[in-house]
Amino acid sequence: MDIHTCKKTIYAVILGVFFYAVAANPACSEEVKIGLVDSQMVLDNSLKGKEVKEALNDYVQSRQKIVDIEEIDLRKLQEELTKQAAILSPETKQEKEELFQKKFLEYQKKVSELQKEIQQRRTEMLEGFNNELEKLVRAIGEKEGYALILNNLDVKIVMFAKPSIDLTKRITEEMDKGIKKEEKGKK
Numbered sequence: 001m002d003i004h005t006c007k008k009t010i011y012a013v014i015l016g017v018f019f020y021a022v023a024a025n026p027a028c029s030e031e032v033k034i035g036l037v038d039s040q041m042v043l044d045n046s047l048k049g050k051e052v053k054e055a056l057n058d059y060v061q062s063r064q065k066i067v068d069i070e071e072i073d074l075r076k077l078q079e080e081l082t083k084q085a086a087i088l089s090p091e092t093k094q095e096k097e098e099l100f101q102k103k104f105l106e107y108q109k110k111v112s113e114l115q116k117e118i119q120q121r122r123t124e125m126l127e128g129f130n131n132e133l134e135k136l137v138r139a140i141g142e143k144e145g146y147a148l149i150l151n152n153l154d155v156k157i158v159m160f161a162k163p164s165i166d167l168t169k170r171i172t173e174e175m176d177k178g179i180k181k182e183e184k185g186k187k
Contacts, residue, residue, distance in 0.1 A: 035149040035167040036158060037137055043129060046172045047179040052129045059121055063114045070107045077103060136174055140167070 043049035081096050088096065141149045149167065152158045 032147045038168045046175045
């Protein structure tokens with residue numbers, strides 16, 4: 001069983017237990033307020049999310065420039081080796097081939113390290129965004145008496161929800177209010 005299926009199963013069990021507990025408890029005869037947030041839509045549509053994605057994109061591009069420079073150097077070295085292959089002595093040819101192999105392995109190592117670095121930065125930036133989103137959702141949930149607010153990002157367990165319980169647009173607007181206040185304060 002893959003991790004995605006495990007997550008869906010866990011979420012389904014949690015939701016089942018929650019709804020059973022609410023239905024079985026006479027004290028919960030009042031209306032239970034439930035909300036839904038699509039975190040990916042908040043990331044894609046909010047100013048804060050766009051800032052995070054733009055910063056990440058800038059970071060990736062800066063790292064890609066490093067890789068591109070290394071790749072150009074490798075290609076030049078390979079072209080030089082190919083052009084001179086017929087006129088080089090066997091010893092010199094072998095030295096240049098070994099140099100090329102060494103530089104190629106260094107290049108591969110650097111690419112691998114940069115990919116790990118990019119992944120780590122992506123994780124950090126998205127974690128910061130998600131923490132801020134969670135605080136905002138929690139504040140609204142507590143203030144307005146929600147019993148449950150689901151996140152439909154990772155697992156997509158919610159296949160249908162009434163538009164009235166979808167808080168995504170509202171959360172996006174609330175998140176943008178904080179950004180707009182910061183921009184006004186800078187002016």
